Amino acid sequence: MSIKAKLTNWSNSAKRYLDNTFVFTLIAIFIGLITGAIILAFAGFNPFESYWAMAVGIFSKPKYIIYTIIKATPIIITGYSVAFAFRTGLFNIGAEGQFIVGGIVAALAGYFLHLPPVIHAMVAFALAVGAAAAWGAAAGYLKARFGVHEVISTIMLNWIALYLSNYLVMSPAVKRAESEATHKILATARIDLFGVWKVSEQGMAWRMENRFFHDLLKPDINIGIIVAILLGVMIFLILKKTTLGYELRAVGFNKDAAENGGINVNRSFMSSMAIAGGLAGAAGALQVLGVSLECVNLSNMEGYGFDGIAVALIGGNTPAGCFLSGLLFGALKYGGGKLQSMMGAPREIISIVIGTILFFTAMPKLIRYFTSRINQKREEK
Amino acid sequence: MKHIDLSKKVVEMIGVTKKFGDLTANDAIGLTVHQGEIHALLGENGAGKSTLMNVLYGIYTPTKGQIRINGSPVEISSPSVAISQGIGMVHQHFMLVKPFTVTENIILGKETAGCFGKINMNQAAKDVSKISEKYGLQVDPLAKVQDITVGMEQRVEILKALYRGAQTLILDEPTAVLTPQEIKDLTRIIKNLTAEGKSIILITHKLKEIKESADYCTIIRRGKHIGTVQVDQVDEQQLASMMVGRTVNFKVDKQNGAKGGPVLEISGLHVKDNRGLPALKGLDLCVRAGEIIGVAGVDGNGQSELIEAVTGLRPIESGSVSIQGKQINNLTPRQIHGRRVSTIPEDRQLRGMISEFSIAENMILENYYKPPFSKKGFSQTAPIKENAQTLIQRFDVRPDDPDYRAGALSGGNQQKMIIARQIANNPDLLIAAQPTRGLDVGAIEYVHKALMAQRNEGKAVLLISLELDEIINLSDTIAIIYEGRIIGLLQNGDADEKKIGLMMAGHVN
Numbered sequence: 001m002s003i004k005a006k007l008t009n010w011s012n013s014a015k016r017y018l019d020n021t022f023v024f025t026l027i028a029i030f031i032g033l034i035t036g037a038i039i040l041a042f043a044g045f046n047p048f049e050s051y052w053a054m055a056v057g058i059f060s061k062p063k064y065i066i067y068t069i070i071k072a073t074p075i076i077i078t079g080y081s082v083a084f085a086f087r088t089g090l091f092n093i094g095a096e097g098q099f100i101v102g103g104i105v106a107a108l109a110g111y112f113l114h115l116p117p118v119i120h121a122m123v124a125f126a127l128a129v130g131a132a133a134a135w136g137a138a139a140g141y142l143k144a145r146f147g148v149h150e151v152i153s154t155i156m157l158n159w160i161a162l163y164l165s166n167y168l169v170m171s172p173a174v175k176r177a178e179s180e181a182t183h184k185i186l187a188t189a190r191i192d193l194f195g196v197w198k199v200s201e202q203g204m205a206w207r208m209e210n211r212f213f214h215d216l217l218k219p220d221i222n223i224g225i226i227v228a229i230l231l232g233v234m235i236f237l238i239l240k241k242t243t244l245g246y247e248l249r250a251v252g253f254n255k256d257a258a259e260n261g262g263i264n265v266n267r268s269f270m271s272s273m274a275i276a277g278g279l280a281g282a283a284g285a286l287q288v289l290g291v292s293l294e295c296v297n298l299s300n301m302e303g304y305g306f307d308g309i310a311v312a313l314i315g316g317n318t319p320a321g322c323f324l325s326g327l328l329f330g331a332l333k334y335g336g337g338k339l340q341s342m343m344g345a346p347r348e349i350i351s352i353v354i355g356t357i358l359f360f361t362a363m364p365k366l367i368r369y370f371t372s373r374i375n376q377k378r379e380e381k
Numbered sequence: 382m383k384h385i386d387l388s389k390k391v392v393e394m395i396g397v398t399k400k401f402g403d404l405t406a407n408d409a410i411g412l413t414v415h416q417g418e419i420h421a422l423l424g425e426n427g428a429g430k431s432t433l434m435n436v437l438y439g440i441y442t443p444t445k446g447q448i449r450i451n452g453s454p455v456e457i458s459s460p461s462v463a464i465s466q467g468i469g470m471v472h473q474h475f476m477l478v479k480p481f482t483v484t485e486n487i488i489l490g491k492e493t494a495g496c497f498g499k500i501n502m503n504q505a506a507k508d509v510s511k512i513s514e515k516y517g518l519q520v521d522p523l524a525k526v527q528d529i530t531v532g533m534e535q536r537v538e539i540l541k542a543l544y545r546g547a548q549t550l551i552l553d554e555p556t557a558v559l560t561p562q563e564i565k566d567l568t569r570i571i572k573n574l575t576a577e578g579k580s581i582i583l584i585t586h587k588l589k590e591i592k593e594s595a596d597y598c599t600i601i602r603r604g605k606h607i608g609t610v611q612v613d614q615v616d617e618q619q620l621a622s623m624m625v626g627r628t629v630n631f632k633v634d635k636q637n638g639a640k641g642g643p644v645l646e647i648s649g650l651h652v653k654d655n656r657g658l659p660a661l662k663g664l665d666l667c668v669r670a671g672e673i674i675g676v677a678g679v680d681g682n683g684q685s686e687l688i689e690a691v692t693g694l695r696p697i698e699s700g701s702v703s704i705q706g707k708q709i710n711n712l713t714p715r716q717i718h719g720r721r722v723s724t725i726p727e728d729r730q731l732r733g734m735i736s737e738f739s740i741a742e743n744m745i746l747e748n749y750y751k752p753p754f755s756k757k758g759f760s761q762t763a764p765i766k767e768n769a770q771t772l773i774q775r776f777d778v779r780p781d782d783p784d785y786r787a788g789a790l791s792g793g794n795q796q797k798m799i800i801a802r803q804i805a806n807n808p809d810l811l812i813a814a815q816p817t818r819g820l821d822v823g824a825i826e827y828v829h830k831a832l833m834a835q836r837n838e839g840k841a842v843l844l845i846s847l848e849l850d851e852i853i854n855l856s857d858t859i860a861i862i863y864e865g866r867i868i869g870l871l872q873n874g875d876a877d878e879k880k881i882g883l884m885m886a887g888h889v890n
């Protein structure tokens with residue numbers, strides 16, 4: 001195909017995409033923000049001021065933007081996890097548990113193994129991803145072997161993961177004295193940038209002289225977002241460019257036809273859940289290796305995996321979509337905190353905004369109905 | 382024609398145009414249906430018949446044009462509007478809720494609820510039985526749709542429309558899946574309905590049916606209105622050439638080919654159906670190279686289970702299935718493809734294709750993992766596209782765009798796509814189940830030639846069809862299936878419709 005043909009082809013498909021999903025999502029986001037504004041107004045806050053405070057709180061300083069990205073990174077990746085499974089016909093409600101498994105394995109490997117820098121981080125990451133992939137594959141196996149629906153098995157596996165992780169955290173060999181957490185991972189396993197240096201004497205001295213960087217270095221800058229971008233590209237390639245992706249998508253769309261075509265449907269369920277699990281596990285590992293540096297005894301689930309479901313839904317189950325919606329989510333969550341601290345407005349408003357966005361993205365039909373009505377009216381005139 | 386009331390125009394479509402992007406599926410089509418009339422809609426696969434009816438039924442909004450019901454213009458913006466205007470439609474592809482019972486499906490959306498919103502199922506079942514008896518449409522009101530045959534599903538769809546009180550009933554290829562006897566019954570039902578003042582719009586590719594039942598026939602070619610004729614003033618040949626734009630040859634030439642050794646041998650085959658009841662009870666059959674064996678039988682006598690058992694989709698309880706002398710019992714579908722067996726499945730949308738995939742992706746469903754389509758685990762776009770382009774050309778799939786979404790193809794073109802893929806797999810044994818279901822006469826001519834060519838090339842062909850004409854036309858030997866067994870073999874020379882019909886009902890000799 002000539003380059004020109006390719007370009008028009010590409011721009012056509014881009015147009016089609018924009019026509020539908022993207023525009024509808026934007027409309028949903030808009031409706032979500034309006035709803036939030038109305039509620040703010042009812043609660044006696046000036047919505048313009050409130051949103052302005054949020055915007056200032058998110059964008060006004062590079063530091064804030066970094067915080068937003070750090071918040072967004074794990075849910076972008078759990079979003080991938082849910083989206084990937086969904087594209088292959090499965091509902092991965094288990095990203096939460098897979099995230100926990102990835103986190104605890106990374107924490108253990110980060111403390112107990114002794115390896116040179118970089119390699120240590122890579123090994124810890126790989127072990128975490130592997131363990132979480134197995135965790136995901138377990139749900140695939142239960143479906144393939146016993147016909148257990150993955151929604152049920154992944155929910156149960158979430159709880160198993162939570163209690164297993166807590167058990168490990170609190171076991172004497174793992175628990176850090178006078179805390180309810182694991183030992184901090186070793187410096188060799190850390191993936192944050194300047195993390196050790198910035199709190200060293202030397203670093204502190206330098207920061208005192210360079211106020212701008214002093215501020216910038218406050219957040220736990222880490223390479224997580226770069227990994228997230230790489231993972232997004234990888235998923236895109238797997239789904240669109242590989243034989244495995246063909247197989248998984250075929251099963252996702254129509255497993256009877258896939259089976260008839262000779263595809264091993266059961267194996268496909270397991271591969272897909274393993275990849276989804278591995279992704280969520282990667283999110284957990286990045287969080288531990290780059291931000292928290294430890295795993296704590298959790299009284300309840302933290303919701304990274306569940307947020308992933310929302311991110312995937314808003315992101316239209318594509319990697320790029322998840323990336324953007326994850327950022328939006330991160331911004332809203334981080335900005336929600338600002339709403340509270342600067343305006344005194346309850347941050348739950350943000351949950352309402354997010355809920356409304358979800359509600360309307362889940363109903364593109366309704367929006368399509370409205371837009372087609374508007375179009376019709378316009379044509380009639 | 383005696384029931385037609387020419388003064389009452391129940392449906393008028395005036396200059397209806399429907400575009401899908403750049404594609405004009407309907408180009409300023411006009412259609413007038415009077416009360417009590419049976420109006421046939423004829424056209425090649427992809428001509429735009431279903432689209433036109435979907436516009437009438439409110440599924441698509443027309444790009445241009447007007448619809449009048451009983452003389453007054455209406456905007457049919459959704460199927461519920463269409464239903465309230467007395468229009469009912471039975472779609473080409475069934476739209477039933479599989480885990481629901483027949484009754485639940487029929488009353489869906491029109492449930493009469495008792496106290497606390499509880500649906501009175503007994504009453505509903507009785508109502509359903511009443512209509513089904515009245516029109517002679519046999520269904521099992523309590524069976525789940527997933528367990529019933531394709532034929533019965535079709536009857537449920539018809540009942541569903543009647544239950545909603547349709548005045549004008551659109552039937553999109555209703556007979557494609559029915560047995561000859563059922564078709565006769567349906568024809569009678571349709572005539573009864575028109576006697577009661579209802580009107581029928583009938584889409585069918587079967588010219589014989591148009592001649593038998595329709596009063597008028599509107600012919601569409603590539604989205605354009607070619608003409609409307611009074612059916613008793615034209616013959617089948619004329620209809621066919623109006624529709625295709627050239628003369629069509631109804632008979633296939635059969636050469637006297639040399640038969641080879643056995644390719645498929647089945648002996649004492651026992652298989653269970655979805656409900657765990659025996660479906661095949663000791664079936665024996667042999668298909669040799671260079672011959673077409675046609676399996677004739679009333680729907681639901683084990684045909685589906687036979688195909689599934691041979692292709693590895695259904696476990697074999699006992700007995701044996703061999704290809705080229707080697708047993709293939711309970712191998713996986715992929716292993717069976719490896720033994721050079723290809724299948725044109727009976728339910729194309731369920732088993733044969735992936736609607737969301739492009740034509741190109743569908744064309745490699747069995748071979749996606751082999752070179753040149755896959756190298757080192759990566760899909761190879763260029764060969765995949767080339768393969769599709771070649772097959773699209775060879776089998777005249779329209780539109781000729783490898784990136785076109787398969788689900789948006791017309792029914793006939795979907796079938797062509799599947800047949801193209803299976804024949805391209807170059808099998809030793811080709812299983813063709815209902816290969817021409819829903820195809821226009823031009824396409825049928827093509828498929829029949831293709832199957833015959835396979836036979837003449839020395840391939841073994843197992844043809845399973847509810848179309849007696851097709852079986853008689855193509856088969857070297859006709860095998861009659863009845864209650865899970867082959868109860869008789871007829872050489873083509875001494876098979877006539879009557880004899881086969883009797884045997885299909887279980888009468889041997």
Ligand SMILES: Nc1ncnc2c1ncn2[C@@H]1O[C@H](COP(=O)(O)OP(=O)(O)OP(=O)(O)O)[C@@H](O)[C@H]1O
Nearest residue numbers: 401406426427428429430431432789790791792793
């Ligand atoms: N939803 C859709 N989107 C895009 N194109 C469509 C869509 N539905 C139908 N088409 C195209 O419109 C044309 C007419 O299709 P239609 O289904 O009406 O044909 P048909 O006459 O019913 O054929 P058949 O006899 O095979 O059922 C075809 O080229 C088809 O590919």
Ligand SMILES: [Mg+2]
Nearest residue numbers: 430431473792
């Ligand atoms: Mg059609």
